[in-house]
Amino acid sequence: MKISNRTLALIASFLLIGALVYYFSDIVAYTLIAWVLSMIGKPLMNFYMRYIRIWKFRIGTNMAAVLTLLTFFVVVGLLIWIFLPPIIEQVNNLAGVDYHAIAKALEDPLHNLEDELHSLGIIDPTDSLAKMLESTFSDWFEPAKIGVIFKDIIAAAGNILVGMAAVVFITFFFLREQGLFVNFLVALMPEEYSEQVRKAIDDSATLLSRYFRGLLLQMLSIATFVSIALTLLGVKNALLIGFFAAFLNIIPYIGPVIGALFGVVFTISSGLDLDFYTQLQPLIIKVLVVFAGAQALDNYVLQPYIFSASVLAHPLEIFIVVLMGAKVNGILGMVLAIPAYTVLRAVARAFLSEFNIVKHLTERMEKVGDKVEGES
Numbered sequence: 001m002k003i004s005n006r007t008l009a010l011i012a013s014f015l016l017i018g019a020l021v022y023y024f025s026d027i028v029a030y031t032l033i034a035w036v037l038s039m040i041g042k043p044l045m046n047f048y049m050r051y052i053r054i055w056k057f058r059i060g061t062n063m064a065a066v067l068t069l070l071t072f073f074v075v076v077g078l079l080i081w082i083f084l085p086p087i088i089e090q091v092n093n094l095a096g097v098d099y100h101a102i103a104k105a106l107e108d109p110l111h112n113l114e115d116e117l118h119s120l121g122i123i124d125p126t127d128s129l130a131k132m133l134e135s136t137f138s139d140w141f142e143p144a145k146i147g148v149i150f151k152d153i154i155a156a157a158g159n160i161l162v163g164m165a166a167v168v169f170i171t172f173f174f175l176r177e178q179g180l181f182v183n184f185l186v187a188l189m190p191e192e193y194s195e196q197v198r199k200a201i202d203d204s205a206t207l208l209s210r211y212f213r214g215l216l217l218q219m220l221s222i223a224t225f226v227s228i229a230l231t232l233l234g235v236k237n238a239l240l241i242g243f244f245a246a247f248l249n250i251i252p253y254i255g256p257v258i259g260a261l262f263g264v265v266f267t268i269s270s271g272l273d274l275d276f277y278t279q280l281q282p283l284i285i286k287v288l289v290v291f292a293g294a295q296a297l298d299n300y301v302l303q304p305y306i307f308s309a310s311v312l313a314h315p316l317e318i319f320i321v322v323l324m325g326a327k328v329n330g331i332l333g334m335v336l337a338i339p340a341y342t343v344l345r346a347v348a349r350a351f352l353s354e355f356n357i358v359k360h361l362t363e364r365m366e367k368v369g370d371k372v373e374g375e376s
Contacts, residue, residue, distance in 0.1 A: 013188055013189045013190060013193075016188060017185075017188055026163075027166075030163060030166045030167050030170060031170055031181070033167050034167050034170035034171040034174050035174060035181050036208065036212065037072065037167070037171045037174075038171055038174035038175050038178070038181075039205055039208060039209045039212065040209070040212055040213070040216075041068040041069075041071075041072065041171070041175055042175075042178070042209070044064075044067075044068045044071055045061075045064045045065065045068050045175055048063075048064040048067045048068065049061070049064045052064070052067070061175075061176045061177075062176060064175070065172050065175035065176045066172070068175055069168060069171065069172060069175070082239075083239075083240065083243050086237065086239070086240045181201075182198060182201050182202075185197060185201060186198060186201075193351075196350040196351055197350070199349075199350045200346045200347045200349070200350035200351070201346075203346035203349065203350070204342065204343045204346040204347075207311060207312065207342050207346065208339060208342055208343070210311075211311055211338065211339065211342060214302075215250070217302070218246075218249065218298065218302045218303075219246040219247070219249065219250070220246070221297070221302055222242070222245055222246040222249050222294055222297070222298060222302075223242045223243055223245065223246035224242070225242075225290075225293070225294050225297060226238075226241060226242035226245045226246070226263075226290055226291070226294050227239045227241070227242030227243075228242075229290040229293065229294075230242065230263075230286070230287065230290055233286040233290070234283075234286075235267060235283055235286055235287060235290075236266075236267070236270045237266050237267075237270060240266065241259075241262065241263040241266055241267075241287070244259055244262045244263070245259040245260075245262075245263065245291065245294060247259075248262070249298065250335055251331055251334055251335055252318075252322045252334050252335075252337075252338070253319075253322065253334075254331075254334075256291060256294065256295045256298065259291065260287070260288060260291040263287045263290075263291060264284055264287055264288070267280075267283050267284055267287050268280065268284070311338060311341075311342050313341070313342075313345070313361075317341075317361070318338060318341075321337045321338065321341045322334050322337045322338070324337065325337025325340070345361055345362055348361070348362065349362040
């Protein structure tokens with residue numbers, strides 16, 4: 001089978017991009033993060049350039065980019081100011097908790113659950129559920145290990161600062177020159193494919209912008225719902241639990257379960273002096289009910305909006321892609337699976353539209369193609 005020169009040039013270009021990604025993975029990561037931030041900040045840029053004036057003159061792209069970056073810093077600073085102190089306090093509480101006291105407080109319900117698990121053959125008859133939980137929690141939140149974690153964070157602070165500085169610097173230029181990233185990628189490909197490259201990038205940028213806006217709306221909705229509901233029900237650390245619920249909800253499918261477990265752990269660690277059956281158990285039930293409500297809100301309202309209206313993919317596609325991401329790289333793979341799949345579909349639509357499988361996977365994009373291109 002004879003391969004044309006155009007095909008060889010296209011393959012060589014993809015190999016070049018792959019080599020750059022492999023050998024300069026850190027720089028590529030900084031660039032991609034900056035690109036995402038520039039997409040998120042584009043509406044802010046447009047707002048500042050349209051409505052902010054100095055005397056009679058509207059501000060230019062440089063000042064708008066600076067104001068957009070400052071807005072990012074203010075938002076991050078507010079989040080740190082609101083949530084970091086209670087997080088540190090809760091970590092200190094967990095590090096100093098008497099886990100034997102937790103096991104003692106839960107002794108009766110654990111015995112009942114243990115008997116059920118023994119009868120079902122889930123755990124060995126010689127195992128004690130209370131000792132297993134006590135050992136697990138003491139391993140997770142052992143003070144010495146927490147100290148090691150903070151030391152590792154401090155040791156990595158230099159690399160983190162360098163990475164943040166690089167991302168901020170690159171984001172500034174991506175904001176100021178909206179086509180800079182696109183032009184660079186187009187330059188890596190043969191000239192005859194420039195139109196397809198631009199189409200793939202435009203579609204990716206539009207869909208990813210919609211996805212990330214929807215994701216931010218999802219996190220804000222979950223945090224607000226959980227925090228307000230738990231506050232009204234008299235649960236301590238409601239705002240902190242709501243923050244963790246929203247943050248962990250980024251992980252598809254299993255994130256809400258982990259968030260609920262965090263909520264239960266925080267509730268138990270804050271109420272060791274309470275009687276289990278009359279006081280602590282009702283609080284735990286309230287936490288679980290609120291998380292069940294948040295999960296229903298997410299499944300039936302938020303996710304259909306985000307995945308159907310922004311990514312334009314069937315829910316079964318999303319589920320399979322998330323499972324594949326988990327297989328490739330665990331939780332990080334699950335988080336990145338949907339954005340990566342969105343980009344791959346846009347690239348396939350631009351370069352491989354003659355294949356039936358590509359037509360089938362991108363038919364929703366084709367139906368709203370004019371709308372997507374209009375938003376890019």
